[in-house]
Amino acid sequence: MKYHSPKSFEDAAAIAQNADGITRYLAGGTDVLVQLRADVVTPDDLIDIKKIDGVHDITETGDGWTIGVAVSGAEMSEHPALGMEWPGIVEAMDLIGSQQIQGRATLVGNLCNGSPAADSVPALVAAGASVTLTRTGGTRTVAVEDVPTGPGRTSLEKDEVVSAVNIPKQVENGGDAYLRFIPRTEMDIAVVGCGVNLRLDGDTITEARVSLGAVAPTVLLVEEAAKAIIGTTLDGGALEALASAASTACNPIDDKRGTIKFRTHVAGVLAKRAAKIAYDRAKGVK
Amino acid sequence: MSKIHVTTTVNGDETEFLCDPRETLLDVLRDRLSLTGAKEGCGTGDCGACSVTLDGRLVCSCLVLGAEAEGKSIGTVEGIAQGEELDPLQEKFIEYAALQCGICTPGILVATKSLLEKNPDPSETEIRYWLAGNLCRCTGYDKIIRAVMDTAADLRKAS
Numbered sequence: 078m079k080y081h082s083p084k085s086f087e088d089a090a091a092i093a094q095n096a097d098g099i100t101r102y103l104a105g106g107t108d109v110l111v112q113l114r115a116d117v118v119t120p121d122d123l124i125d126i127k128k129i130d131g132v133h134d135i136t137e138t139g140d141g142w143t144i145g146v147a148v149s150g151a152e153m154s155e156h157p158a159l160g161m162e163w164p165g166i167v168e169a170m171d172l173i174g175s176q177q178i179q180g181r182a183t184l185v186g187n188l189c190n191g192s193p194a195a196d197s198v199p200a201l202v203a204a205g206a207s208v209t210l211t212r213t214g215g216t217r218t219v220a221v222e223d224v225p226t227g228p229g230r231t232s233l234e235k236d237e238v239v240s241a242v243n244i245p246k247q248v249e250n251g252g253d254a255y256l257r258f259i260p261r262t263e264m265d266i267a268v269v270g271c272g273v274n275l276r277l278d279g280d281t282i283t284e285a286r287v288s289l290g291a292v293a294p295t296v297l298l299v300e301e302a303a304k305a306i307i308g309t310t311l312d313g314g315a316l317e318a319l320a321s322a323a324s325t326a327c328n329p330i331d332d333k334r335g336t337i338k339f340r341t342h343v344a345g346v347l348a349k350r351a352a353k354i355a356y357d358r359a360k361g362v363k
Numbered sequence: 364m365s366k367i368h369v370t371t372t373v374n375g376d377e378t379e380f381l382c383d384p385r386e387t388l389l390d391v392l393r394d395r396l397s398l399t400g401a402k403e404g405c406g407t408g409d410c411g412a413c414s415v416t417l418d419g420r421l422v423c424s425c426l427v428l429g430a431e432a433e434g435k436s437i438g439t440v441e442g443i444a445q446g447e448e449l450d451p452l453q454e455k456f457i458e459y460a461a462l463q464c465g466i467c468t469p470g471i472l473v474a475t476k477s478l479l480e481k482n483p484d485p486s487e488t489e490i491r492y493w494l495a496g497n498l499c500r501c502t503g504y505d506k507i508i509r510a511v512m513d514t515a516a517d518l519r520k521a522s
């Protein structure tokens with residue numbers, strides 16, 4: 078294994094392009110090192126992206142936020158303004174692992190590891206976030222929901238590296254939330270996760286995005302679930318329609334963490350709860 | 364395989380070492396720098412026995428590469444006492460018998476010291492959440508929590 082610490086994303090991409098074996102990027106290492114130690118994946122080239130300028134910055138831009146690819150969960154939680162605007166994203170990231178893991182884990186690592194149960198991904202999808210991909214000679218922007226293509230797989234080309242996470246500005250009268258179900262209170266992997274982001278006009282929902290984690294090979298953006306609440310005041314009928322659309326979208330596996338039946342049911346329950354929190358936040362209820 | 368030359372600071376002292384690219388910071392501390400306070404319980408980020416600080420941030424040294432220590436400042440349990448004089452937190456762990464076999468203790472001391480630096484008045488719930496990544500198979504945690512709460516109370520009185 079060769080360890081590289083390039084000074085720019087173009088250099089990082091060039092190393093990946095010229096590599097012929099297994100390549101991994103090293104952000105917080107909380108997936109990469111576990112896989113390395115367990116002999117699941119031993120990269121031939123390991124490209125540490127933490128020495129690149131600006132990767133530790135959280136920047137508020139005119140259109141929202143740019144989160145550097147080495148920003149840890151702990152740094153996101155400590156930021157004074159990000160969590161006020163996007164509590165769902167910050168809380169989702171904060172659910173990952175222990176305090177020790179929080180000191181290292183990043184949004185990009187969570188996304189690019191490609192776990193269908195990754196906690197921050199449904200929250201990013203609900204928020205309408207995107208990532209910037211850099212390769213030698215250019216960049217492109219991809220919606221977060223278009224990054225994972227299956228467990229452990231992404232749509233990134235061999236010579237592409239994520240160079241930033243872009244979160245839009247939260248709209249006026251908007252609110253987001255993320256909830257997950259785990260059988261314990263800490264240190265477990267989501268059995269189901271659900272992100273909701275919505276906008277109100279008075280009491281009526283005018284825009285919404287609903288996403289689900291751990292119930293399909295990738296995190297899902299569930300348009301039918303959003304349609305079930307748009308135009309409503311999130312009354313009882315709308316909540317039932319939301320739950321049913323969320324459960325219908327599920328295509329989960331049976332494993333030790335939860336059965337297909339359980340996951341499908343819980344997806345509906347969490348969608349209702351997350352939508353209520355997002356609704357209250359959009360109303361300004363603390 | 365060619366070794367990587369790393370210059371870093373450990374408990375305030377500048378240190379150099381050579382390591383293999385695959386070697387973790389935990390392996391480096393224990394096997395190359397003879398700092399055997401940090402323990403390997405799991406090697407996968409679950410138990411916290413290997414806890415150290417990296418530029419002031421609590422991390423699992425089993426999930427950091429030795430090569431990543433370049434230019435960083437590392438704090439281990441060996442840096443908590445001042446010479447022969449134990450830190451108030453260490454005194455309280457003894458007073459409360461907050462350890463039995465002691466395997467988890469270095470990690471728990473590093474983790475709780477880092478908590479008290481951020482939050483001098485943690486609630487019991489905050490301490491329990493902060494220590495969710497530090498497993499102890501002996502004490503049942505209660506004595507650890509009491510020791511930390513009492514240390515915090517003393518430190519607040521003193522300041």
Ligand SMILES: Cc1cc2nc3c(=O)[nH]c(=O)nc-3n(C[C@H](O)[C@H](O)[C@H](O)COP(=O)(O)OP(=O)(O)OC[C@H]3O[C@@H](n4cnc5c(N)ncnc54)[C@H](O)[C@@H]3O)c2cc1C
Pocket residue numbers: 100101102103104105106107108109110111126146172173174175178181182183184185186187188189190194195196197233237238239240264265266267407408409
């Ligand atoms: C004890 C423990 C508990 C955990 N609990 C949870 C949990 O509750 N929920 C959860 O979702 N996850 C959990 N995880 C998994 C892990 O912590 C997260 O997925 C984390 O966000 C990964 O981020 P990282 O920065 O450490 O990624 P790394 O390990 O550095 O990288 C992960 C993957 O992303 C790729 N990558 C990294 N940076 C880039 C980039 N810039 N461009 C392209 N690809 C890139 C790497 O090549 C690698 O494949 C846990 C892990 C541990 C060890």
Ligand code: FES
Pocket residue numbers: 402403404405406407408409410411412413414423424425426
């Ligand atoms: S040895 Fe590092 S967390 Fe267990």
Ligand code: FES
Pocket residue numbers: 461462463464465466467468498499500501502
């Ligand atoms: S004292 Fe034995 S593991 Fe904690």
